[in-house]
Every structure is written in C-alpha cells, then in structure tokens.
Amino acid sequence: MINLETEQKEMLRGSMGPGVSKAMEILYAYGQCYDARQMIPVTSVHVAGNFPVLMDEGIEWLEKLAEDGARVSVFTTKNPEMFDLERAEALNVPTFYQVRQKRIHEVLKKLGIIPTYSCHHYLVGNVPKFGDHIAWASSGSQVYANSVIGARSNRDGDHVALAAAITGVIPEWGLHLTKNRKAEVLVDVGRLDLKNFSTADYKALGWQLGKKIGMKIPAFVNLPANIDIEAIKGILYTITVTGATGLVHMVGITPEAPTLEAAFAGPPPKTPDITVSQNEIDAAYKEISSSSEKKVDLVIFGCPQCTIQEIKEITAMLDGRKLNSETRLWICTSRWVKTLCERMGLLDKLNASGADIVCDIGAADGPHLYLREQGVRVIAVNSAKASYYAHNLFGMETWFGTTRQCVETAVSGKWEGKNHEN
Amino acid sequence: MKIKAKPVTKGVAEGEAIVSNMPISFTGGMDPDTGIIREPGHELEGKSVAGKILIFPVGKGSTTGSWQFYAAFKRGNAPKGIINNTVEGVVAVSAIITEIPMVYAPENDPLACIKTGDFIRLDADNGIVEIITKANQ
Numbered sequence: 001m002i003n004l005e006t007e008q009k010e011m012l013r014g015s016m017g018p019g020v021s022k023a024m025e026i027l028y029a030y031g032q033c034y035d036a037r038q039m040i041p042v043t044s045v046h047v048a049g050n051f052p053v054l055m056d057e058g059i060e061w062l063e064k065l066a067e068d069g070a071r072v073s074v075f076t077t078k079n080p081e082m083f084d085l086e087r088a089e090a091l092n093v094p095t096f097y098q099v100r101q102k103r104i105h106e107v108l109k110k111l112g113i114i115p116t117y118s119c120h121h122y123l124v125g126n127v128p129k130f131g132d133h134i135a136w137a138s139s140g141s142q143v144y145a146n147s148v149i150g151a152r153s154n155r156d157g158d159h160v161a162l163a164a165a166i167t168g169v170i171p172e173w174g175l176h177l178t179k180n181r182k183a184e185v186l187v188d189v190g191r192l193d194l195k196n197f198s199t200a201d202y203k204a205l206g207w208q209l210g211k212k213i214g215m216k217i218p219a220f221v222n223l224p225a226n227i228d229i230e231a232i233k234g235i236l237y238t239i240t241v242t243g244a245t246g247l248v249h250m251v252g253i254t255p256e257a258p259t260l261e262a263a264f265a266g267p268p269p270k271t272p273d274i275t276v277s278q279n280e281i282d283a284a285y286k287e288i289s290s291s292s293e294k295k296v297d298l299v300i301f302g303c304p305q306c307t308i309q310e311i312k313e314i315t316a317m318l319d320g321r322k323l324n325s326e327t328r329l330w331i332c333t334s335r336w337v338k339t340l341c342e343r344m345g346l347l348d349k350l351n352a353s354g355a356d357i358v359c360d361i362g363a364a365d366g367p368h369l370y371l372r373e374q375g376v377r378v379i380a381v382n383s384a385k386a387s388y389y390a391h392n393l394f395g396m397e398t399w400f401g402t403t404r405q406c407v408e409t410a411v412s413g414k415w416e417g418k419n420h421e422n
Numbered sequence: 423m424k425i426k427a428k429p430v431t432k433g434v435a436e437g438e439a440i441v442s443n444m445p446i447s448f449t450g451g452m453d454p455d456t457g458i459i460r461e462p463g464h465e466l467e468g469k470s471v472a473g474k475i476l477i478f479p480v481g482k483g484s485t486t487g488s489w490q491f492y493a494a495f496k497r498g499n500a501p502k503g504i505i506n507n508t509v510e511g512v513v514a515v516s517a518i519i520t521e522i523p524m525v526y527a528p529e530n531d532p533l534a535c536i537k538t539g540d541f542i543r544l545d546a547d548n549g550i551v552e553i554i555t556k557a558n559q
Contacts (some may be wrong), residue, residue: 026515026518028429028509029431029514029518030514030518033511033526034509048486053489055454055489055493056488056493057489057495058492058493059490060496061492137485139485144516154511155485155489156485156511157485157486157488157511157512157515158485158486158488158489159488159515159518159519160511162513201510224544243474264548392450
C-alpha cells in the first residue's frame with residue numbers, strides 16, 4: 001500500500017478538482033503496480049507526445065484534463081512537434097496538421113507547460129541537479145539525465161510524467177531508489193580503436209550494445225578519458241532504441257560511478273560480460289540503413305536536435321557549396337539555437353547553399369508524415385535513432401553515416417557513405 | 423473455475439477471452455483503427471482484440487503505447503478487460519486512463535488455464551477471474 005500524505009489524499013479525493021484527482025489516480029494505481037511505499041517530490045518534468053503519437057483522441061484527453069482544472073506545478077518542458085510553428089506555410093504543411101498543432105499548442109499553454117518543442121530542454125534551463133527526482137518521458141533524455149547528470153528518472157510515459165507535473169510527486173520505485181541503481185553487467189569497449197571513432201561510430205556502438213544489454217544497467221570501462229559530450233549522447237540516445245535501459249554507468253563520467261566498485265556498489269565481475277568488435281560496428285551501419293537506392297531526397301540532421309556546435313560543423317563542411325537541385329538539407333533544432341545561428345551569420349551561409357534550419361522538430365518523427373506526402377522517400381541521416389523511427393514508423397528508406405558523408409550527399413545528390421548493397 | 427489476482431483498476435467485464443503467450447506492444451503492435459495485432463510474427467498477428475478480454479504475460483515496447491491504446495478505446499477497438507501475469511507501466515496506465523478492468527499476478531497461470539474463445543468474467547473490484555464457459559464444449 002502506498003502511504004499517502006494528507007494533501008495527496010485530498011488530491012485523490014477530488015478536493016482540488018477532477019483534473020488533479022485524475023492525475024493522482026494515475027500515479028496511485030501505477031505506484032501500486034510497482035509496490036511503491038510513498039510518493040516523492042519531483043523537481044523537473046519533460047513530456048513528449050506530438051500529433052502522430054497523440055492523435056485526435058490524445059488531444060481531446062489533454063483538453064479535458066485542462067478543462068478539469070489541472071495545471072502543472074513543476075517546471076515542465078515539451079519535446080519537438082511536427083513543424084516549425086512560424087513557418088508552416090513556407091514548409092507547405094497541410095492545413096489538417098496545422099489545425100491539430102494549434103490545438104496542441106493551446107492546450108499545452110493552458111496546462112502551464114513551457115512550449116520549448118525541443119529535446120535539448122536541458123540547454124534552456126530544465127536542468128535537474130545530482131540526485132533530483134524527475135520524470136522525463138523521452139527515452140534518450142531520460143537515460144542522459146540518469147547517466148550524465150545523476151538525476152533520477154524511470155522510463156515513464158507521458159501520462160505518468162504529466163500526472164507528476166500536475167501533482168508535484170511520483171511513486172518511489174525503480175531508479176528513484178539507490179538500491180536499484182547498481183550496475184548489473186560489465187561492458188568493456190577497450191578492444192575498439194576509440195581514438196579514431198567518429199560520433200557516428202559511437203552511435204553504431206550504442207546500437208549493438210542496446211541489443212546485448214536489453215533492460216539491464218551496464219557499467220562501461222575503457223571509454224577514452226577525453227570523450228566529448230556528442231559521443232556520449234551518441235551512445236546513450238542509441239542504446240535506448242535497441243534496448244530499454246534507463247541508466248548507463250560510464251566509469252569516471254557518471255556522478256555515481258567514480259570507480260568500477262562504486263558503479264557495482266561492491267566488487268565488479270572479474271571479466272567483462274559484454275564486448276563489441278569492430279566487425280560488429282561495421283555491421284551496425286548496414287543494419288541501421290534500410291535504403292538500396294543511391295539517390296537521396298532529403299538529408300536531415302537533428303536527432304536529438306542539433307546543438308550550435310554541430311551546426312557550426314555542418315556549415316564549415318558545406319563551405320558555401322550549393323546543394324544538388326534535387327536534394328534538400330534540413331537542420332532540425334530549437335528556436336533559441338536558430339537565433340544563435342542568425343547572430344553568428346550561419347543561417348545566411350546555410351540558406352545561400354540551399355540548406356534550411358527548421359525549428360521545433362526533431363529528425364526522428366515529427367515532419368515525416370507530410371514530407372512523405374511531398375514526395376520525400378529516401379533520406380540520409382547521421383542518427384541511428386532517426387533512421388530507425390523514420391523507417392519503421394513512417395516508411396522512409398534511410399542511409400546512416402557520418403556528418404561529413406551526409407553533407408557530401410546533400411551536395412552530390414546521391415549517397416556518399418558506405419555502400420551496403422548485398 | 424475461479425482465479426484470484428491483484429487489481430490495477432476497478433470494474434467488471436464479461437466476454438470472450440483472447441490469449442497470447444507473447445508480450446504485446448501497443449505502439450506499432452496494435453492497430454487503433456481495427457484492434458488487430460499487426461506485429462509481424464506475433465502469435466496473434468491478424469487477430470482482433472477489440473471487445474475481448476485480452477490475456478498476455480506482460481507489456482513491452484514504447485511508452486507512447488498508452489496513447490495508442492486510448493485512441494483504440496475511443497474508436498471502439500480496445501479490449502474490454504486485461505489480465506497480465508506481470509504488470510508493466512504502459513499496460514497499467516492504458517487500463518487506468520480508459521477505466522477498463524485489469525488484474526495481474528494471478529494465483530494460477532491464466533495462459534495455461536484459459537484458452538482463446540473461453541467465456542470469462544473479469545471482476546477487478548474483487549480481484550477474481552472466473553471461467554464461465556469453456557470454448558467448444
């Protein structure tokens with residue numbers, strides 16, 4: 001039985017209105033399933049669903065929640081949507097989607113959710129600190145929060161995360177408890193030539209590791225001491241595509257894992273449970289790509305959304321060259337990173353080449369519904385996650401490679417990376 | 423025959439059982455427009471769970487599954503009750519937001535006791551699953 005405090009009982013009973021009552025009802029039943037003993041305060045929430053996920057019924061559910069008086073009581077941000085809110089007409093987004101997006105936007109505002117439309121919400125102030133309890137309903141950011149920041153989030157869906165945002169609490173179970181955060185398998189990546197790894201190689205590594213790890217909590221040893229944050233994100237955002245782990249201990253990087261013994265909260269295994277070979281890395285590129293057709297309609301970056309560093313890199317690689325007339329190049333990011341690009345002159349340079357910065361969306365899912373209607377069939381990406389979702393949910397044919405290979409593809413119009421034809 | 427189980431939600435449902443020995447994902451795994459299981463290679467592939475009492479070991483897949491299930495429910499294509507061996511968040515939340523009866527941790531394995539086509543009564547108020555009529559009898 002969950003031991004509710006007086007205020008929480010009042011919420012459940014309906015004293016604060018039917019919306020709050022519904023939120024507490026969700027959390028109570030959910031907590032019961034996992035034998036939670038109590039509710040604990042959350043400091044940060046991030047919700048994910050966009051129109052392809054919510055559908056009309058989901059929008060109506062949110063509208064009912066807002067009509068019933070529910071408002072978030074915790075700092076809550078929102079993942080990307082379907083299109084750039086300020087450029088719907090320029091991007092030829094069908095009215096059908098514009099009407100629905102407007103309803104989503106209005107209901108999110110009514111609920112008090114900050115309309116960031118970004119998956120790098122931690123770059124705009126939604127930054128929990130070490131040990132904070134949070135609810136981030138986006139598998140990539142959730143594993144990032146647990147593994148890099150040392151905040152504590154379970155793999156919650158939107159309904160649970162929203163309910164936590166409204167009530168300010170969440171049932172204490174799973175990764176909220178120290179005893180459940182110990183490493184379970186030892187992963188040694190030392191056999192790989194990591195000093196010559198590209199960020200894309202790290203994504204290929206994450207792809208293979210996710211399959212081997214499944215839901216277990218891994219501890220990584222032999223990552224390079226100078227590994228950069230993009231490579232770390234490359235591993236973490238991909239590992240949750242093929243696996244379902246919520247926490248990765250990177251020894252020397254993860255706050256809870258200064259040593260291997262700390263990661264395992266005791267003696268670690270004597271030999272590694274999991275290793276990855278270069279052959280497996282090479283095989284991952286082939287597995288992640290689905291296309292056999294060389295001509296590429298769209299090169300799309302930004303899963304997770306591009307940082308200013310990545311956009312600088314892409315602009316430098318493009319170096320003023322014009323795109324192929326039959327290939328588009330989209331850089332997906334947040335509104336505030338686009339503002340930086342304008343200030344720095346990057347946007348003008350990109351536009352002169354024919355490339356576009358598109359805000360409020362990510363490269364994995366949002367825009368693919370209408371891009372498909374616009375004739376986009378083959379895409380090139382530097383994100384394994386974007387490739388997986390674009391292909392499996394939206395039927396796009398994909399090529400996966402490095403940032404440079406993708407940029408060269410946009411210039412020549414045909415895939416310039418590794419060829420995986422059988 | 424009666425089986426005791428733990429309730430996730432309240433309510434009572436009576437209907438035809440549909441049994442899967444494999445876990446089910448609502449995102450990508452079930453079509454909200456028909457209630458048909460569409461995961462390639464799934465043992466219920468091509469079969470509809472709409473209006474039936476769905477019995478399976480545990481949920482799997484994306485946490486967006488609760489939105490998919492909600493849409494299926496509003497379109498009249500969701501199961502009318504759920505029995506799971508092991509509870510998992512996506513399925514539990516799906517039952518909670520649609521207010522359909524759901525139980526878990528049954529004392530006897532429903533995958534062994536109940537066959538597709540059996541007519542059963544799922545009483546989540548009291549945590550009891552009852553087989554009323556066996557199929558083909």
